[in-house]
Amino acid sequence: MLSSNSELKLKLNPTLCGSSSLQVSEEVRAHLKTPLFDNWQWEESEMLLLLQVMFTDLDILTAFHIQLQVLQNFLFQVYCHYNHIPFHNFHHCFCVTQMMYSLIWITDLRNKLNKMDQLIMLTSALCHDLDHPGYNNVYQINAQTDLARRYNDISPLENHHCAVAFRILSKHFLTSPFCSRCILATDMARHNEILNKFRAIQATFDFNDKDHKEVLMKIMVKVSDISNEARPIEVAELWLDCLLEEFFNQSDMEKVNGLPVTPFMDRDKVSKPSSQTGFISFLLLPLFTELTKLFPCLEVRPAISQFIPN
Ligand SMILES: Nc1nc2c(ncn2[C@@H]2O[C@@H]3COP(=O)(O)O[C@H]3[C@H]2O)c(=O)[nH]1
Numbered sequence: 001m002l003s004s005n006s007e008l009k010l011k012l013n014p015t016l017c018g019s020s021s022l023q024v025s026e027e028v029r030a031h032l033k034t035p036l037f038d039n040w041q042w043e044e045s046e047m048l049l050l051l052q053v054m055f056t057d058l059d060i061l062t063a064f065h066i067q068l069q070v071l072q073n074f075l076f077q078v079y080c081h082y083n084h085i086p087f088h089n090f091h092h093c094f095c096v097t098q099m100m101y102s103l104i105w106i107t108d109l110r111n112k113l114n115k116m117d118q119l120i121m122l123t124s125a126l127c128h129d130l131d132h133p134g135y136n137n138v139y140q141i142n143a144q145t146d147l148a149r150r151y152n153d154i155s156p157l158e159n160h161h162c163a164v165a166f167r168i169l170s171k172h173f174l175t176s177p178f179c180s181r182c183i184l185a186t187d188m189a190r191h192n193e194i195l196n197k198f199r200a201i202q203a204t205f206d207f208n209d210k211d212h213k214e215v216l217m218k219i220m221v222k223v224s225d226i227s228n229e230a231r232p233i234e235v236a237e238l239w240l241d242c243l244l245e246e247f248f249n250q251s252d253m254e255k256v257n258g259l260p261v262t263p264f265m266d267r268d269k270v271s272k273p274s275s276q277t278g279f280i281s282f283l284l285l286p287l288f289t290e291l292t293k294l295f296p297c298l299e300v301r302p303a304i305s306q307f308i309p310n
């Protein structure tokens with residue numbers, strides 16, 4: 001039985017952060033491989049250390065002869081390029097990467113995909129919201145921001161995350177078009193397009209087919225990106241507060257600047273339940289359901305099912 005997060009925390013010696021040794025207990029490492037992991041219990045410096053653990057425990061450093069120092073510099077650069085905003089910040093980056101990491105272990109993708117694919121998935125998760133300004137694509141386009149102009153209104157934010165990722169990654173260990181494609185796939189305007197592609201190949205999925213693998217990697221980044229509600233309620237609840245704070249900031253700004261007000265961000269119209277019911281039933285569940293068909297081990301069984309005989 002795993003200890004609670006606060007017990008685990010004591011087992012991670014913060015004085016080791018930034019050092020070259022990775023003395024993180026087996027128990028913390030085990031917990032890190034589950035979606036039960038509670039990010040709210042950890043400091044940012046500790047999260048940086050835990051991100052290192054993810055790379056080392058997937059044997060990525062060994063496979064690509066990456067020096068620990070290079071990984072640490074890369075992670076620090078990633079950290080520096082997230083903004084201090086309510087939701088799309090370094091903590092979100094950590095959670096998305098940690099969910100990706102858990103999914104890789106739970107679904108045994110560690111043995112089904114090669115190390116390069118695993119590196120691409122972790123890196124895409126880390127970089128997917130780099131330098132997010134806290135205002136979404138609709139705002140960028142309506143306000144005709146620099147980003148919207150630079151990218152001709154086409155996924156301005158995701159294109160920007162890719163550009164920043166490319167700058168950071170080219171100084172470290174990897175630039176891959178697959179990384180950019182995974183990051184671009186996180187634009188929710190493309191949700192149905194990507195989900196439908198996955199639906200079309202899911203029944204005949206072949207881990208040796210590179211097109212199939214690419215769709216799966218995009219789905220994995222997307223699932224991880226919107227997975228807060230798949231976490232324990234006490235973790236998810238705080239994330240919803242952060243998300244609504246960022247949404248409300250945007251709609252306030254839209255009102256002040258006479259721009260169209262995004263309805264699901266309007267503090268006068270949105271409540272916590274109203275914001276989640278549609279999101280969970282129309283976006284999150286269909287995505288998880290499709291992934292579960294490929295990986296039945298992901299099926300969430302209600303707690304009571306343990307008392308029902310097979
Ligand atoms: N309502 C709601 N939206 C979410 C939740 N999690 C993620 N999202 C949305 O899904 C989007 C995924 O891409 P972004 O990170 O741009 O912005 C995210 C939010 O707009 C959630 O729990 N509730």
Ligand SMILES: [Zn+2]
Nearest residue numbers: 092128129225
């Ligand atoms: Zn995100």
